[in-house]
Amino acid sequence: MAIAxxxxxxxxxxxxxxxxxxxEVESRxxxxxxxxxxxxxxxVAQRAHGLRSAADILDAEVDTLAGTMTAEMGKTLSASKAEIAKCAKGLRFYADHGADFLADEAADAGAVGxxxxxxxxxxxxxxxxxxPWNFPLWQVIRFAAPSLMAGNVGLLKHASNVPRTALYLEDLFTRAGLPKGAFQTLLVSSSQIEAILQxxxxxxxxxxxxxGAGRAVGRTAGEALKKVVLELGGSDPFVVLPSADLEKAAQTATTARCQNNGQSCIAAKRFIxxxxxxxxxxxxxxxxxxExxxxxxxxxxxAVGPLATEQGRQDVIDLVDDAVAKGAEVLLGGTVPDGPGWFYPPTVIAGITEEMDLYAEEVFGPVAAVYKAADLDEAVRLANVTRFGLGSNVWTTDPDEIERCIDDFEAGQVFVNGMTTSYPELAFGGVKDSGHGRELTRHGMHEFCNLKTVWVG
Structure with missing residues (x-):
């Protein structure tokens, strides 16, 4: 794919x-x-100062940077500005808490002599x-902030369709006062990644x-005996039970499915x-x-802009068309609009069965697959039926149902009566084919630290 x-x-x-x-790669x-x-x-105070300076730059340049992000991958301007604000918050979070996260942890000296x-x-x-390109700033910052605060340096291979944002990130940390070269953007093809990782x-x-990318990087890292954190796809369930506030649940479901033009790994995709x-x-x-x-x-x-790439839209079209051809019912949308750009309308589709690709595959666009569950047992079964396990949602006011879903959902995250999202204060990551390792909080920082045991006689 061209870098464009x-x-x-x-x-x-x-x-x-x-x-x-x-x-040039060798030089970098x-x-x-x-x-x-x-x-x-x-x-650590010097590192924290650099992160705070980067946050201040983001605040000052929000309008220009938002325009760049929107032009490159199609998210709405308001979404771009919100993402920039979230990045500034993430940088300040690690600047404020990094020293505590890195502090020595005492062990029981007497027990070990x-x-x-x-x-x-x-x-x-x-x-x-x-x-990836879908959150071109936040995805990078949530790695970079804890890693830089921990004293690591970063090399970024960003998605090939967001090179302007990628280059901005390198410039951001240099202007923030970090040593030149502490964070570098590598404009390279996917074929060059293996040699760099080796x-x-x-x-x-x-x-x-x-x-696919996760398996390739994980394989190479494993052969080289290197630590790797993988955050891969998701097909998150959004379970609605009888005691739920249906009006609020429907409103949140719409935001969850249409946020970022439907292109979010943790977006609710299957509505049970x-x-x-x-x-x-x-x-x-x-x-x-x-609406x-x-x-x-x-x-x-x-509210909903274009999908980021022409191939991405075609993938959505293929999944919906396959489902319809095999008997699914389109309740809303499902038709590509005329005109330029890679737009796809908010779509709701019912009657999904196992032979349809949509049943098992993640759909990366504003398409909601809906399922009817006879009871809580069936709802939990449907929630867990996919190979993914990133986020999950349940809407209920019944304490027993809440505990059942918290325990039984096969996911890295469970959100009750709310929309799955990421916060610096909460660990982020998945299980099954959604990857392994965690980002954010102290856990995200510690993923790329050597936990050194010290014994003094």
């Missing part, structure tokens, strides 16, 4: 970039290795991040992306509704989905 910025609302090519040569790796030795010795015993967190060195100067890697409230909920849900305005992402009244 293309406006998905118009199909217009904005700018093309040449991939780095092998010699040498710089990263050299700076890693320097940067690990910096004081020592005068002192403790655990110390130290940086691993150079960490390679392979990141390089002995790279200590670990993190990837957010497809299952108890038969006692199925008709009422679906009527409310379809009505709200139908979402599709159009120019720079228009403040637009």
């Amino acid at each position: 910025s293309i406006n998905p609302a118009t199909g217009e090519l904005l700018e093309e970039f040449d991939a780095l040569t092998d010699a 790796l040498a710089t990263a290795a050299r700076v890693a030795v320097e940067y690990r010795g910096t004081d 020592a005068s002192r015993a403790f655990h110390r967190y130290q940086p691993l060195g150079v960490v390679l991040a392979v990141m 390089d002995s100067r790279v200590a670990a890697a993190t990837l957010t992306g497809s299952e 509704v108890h038969q006692d409230v199925y008709d009422d909920f679906i009527a409310k849900f379809v009505a709200r989905m139908g 979402q305005k599709v159009g120019d992402p720079t228009d403040e009244s637009t």
